[in-house]
Amino acid sequence: MGNQIKIGIIGAGAMGLLYAANLAEKADLTLFTRREEQANALKQKGISLIDNGTTKTIHINAVVVTDTAALSKQQLLIVAVKQYSLLEILPLLQAVPVETPMLFIQNGAGHLENLPLLGEKRTILVGISEHGAGRENDTTVVWRGHGRTKYSVYQGELDVSLEDWLNSVPDFPVEQHVNYLEIIQGKLFINAVINPLTAVLGVRNGELLENPEWHKLLDLLVEEMETVLPVQNGALKVKEICRVTANNFSSMALDKKYGRKTEIDGIVLPILEKAEREGKTLPTLRTLYHIIKGLEGESNV
Known part of the structure; x- marks a missing residue:
């Protein structure tokens, strides 16, 4: 050694x-x-x-x-x-x-x-x-x-x-x-869609595609994300991750499930701040952000 x-x-x-x-x-x-x-x-x-x-x-x-x-x-x-x-x-x-x-x-x-x-x-x-x-x-x-x-x-x-x-x-x-920004933004796009949505719903990644109403929410989040963080084939990449990890809970969903602090501020907040600087609104993502922050407050984490 x-x-x-x-x-x-x-x-x-x-x-x-x-x-x-x-x-x-x-x-x-x-x-x-x-x-x-x-x-x-x-x-x-x-x-x-x-x-x-x-x-x-x-x-x-x-x-x-x-x-x-x-x-x-x-x-x-x-x-x-x-x-x-x-x-x-x-x-x-x-x-x-x-x-x-x-x-x-x-x-x-x-x-x-x-x-x-x-x-x-x-x-x-x-x-x-x-x-x-x-x-x-x-x-x-x-x-x-x-x-x-x-x-x-x-x-x-x-x-x-x-x-x-x-x-x-x-x-x-x-x-x-x-390009470090390219790889960071690629994963950030995926995480900002899947993590908060699965955390709020308390479901596995694959269920976002299986449930028609949750699938619509996923599509809506992807549309919002594309206005501030354009990633080539972003929608396809998000859905592919949901399929490949269908039986898994996202890290944020597990954090919420076990009453731990989530990484919502590191994943979603930079996107919301970027949107604000550019004069854009991301109502669905912002709603999920405040729900998760509120739940963290209730859990005192």
């Missing part, structure tokens, strides 16, 4: 566990958790990855994210926390040596405004994950849908050895793209 590249993954939710489980064999990997209890459990039990009914155990190193010495030893940090947790860990990220590149894989676009706070000399990558995953407990993750990771250079220059490493796991494909 001494010759392996040192990779740190910040965040041990569904995505953090999934990425750690798939990348551990190719790196000297450390998973950074918010709670010491979870870090201890991961060190003792490893990660249980459930994929198509088969469970595999992957042994990893895990420490709490406040361990700044461990953070500073990494050659690449993959930041996999949710949008609303980024500000909490921003001081920790700012303290990491500027030579350490960071790859951000968040839903939405709200995190983009905070990236300049990490310094203009740091190499920053932004990406999206097409994987579907659900965390069962502190050490168990279910791989609900296989996809790809797409990333682009936001600023700086990526070392060739890191670029090669990112492409080193064929079963967990990573693609580099030229």
Whole structure:
């Protein structure tokens, strides 16, 4: 392991566990958790990855994210926390040596405004994950849908050895793209339609196509989105995701179901603000936004 590249993954939710489980064999990997209890459990039990009914155990190193010495030893940090947790860990990220590149894989676009706070000399990558995953407990993750990771250079220059490493796991494909806004906006379009609608209705993704009235709502949201965030074949892409992930609940639907804070501000709010700047109204999307924010208030999350 001494010759392996040192990779740190910040965040041990569904995505953090999934990425750690798939990348551990190719790196000297450390998973950074918010709670010491979870870090201890991961060190003792490893990660249980459930994929198509088969469970595999992957042994990893895990420490709490406040361990700044461990953070500073990494050659690449993959930041996999949710949008609303980024500000909490921003001081920790700012303290990491500027030579350490960071790859951000968040839903939405709200995190983009905070990236300049990490310094203009740091190499920053932004990406999206097409994987579907659900965390069962502190050490168990279910791989609900296989996809790809797409990333682009936001600023700086990526070392060739890191670029090669990112492409080193064929079963967990990573693609580099030229335009970071293109990949962010493509997923943002899909998330802003499916996530709030399934969260409010409390349904699986596929039900948006099966129920005629909900299908009409989906079409209405797509029409609104196209006025401010034009994406080529946006409607087809949204419906394809609904079909491919028909039996899955969106992350926002699961957050609402379990009384957790959602990523509504990171996914929908930037679109509403863009529409307002352009003098456009998105009545359906704005209604869903306020319903979800209101439900969060009722749950005190």
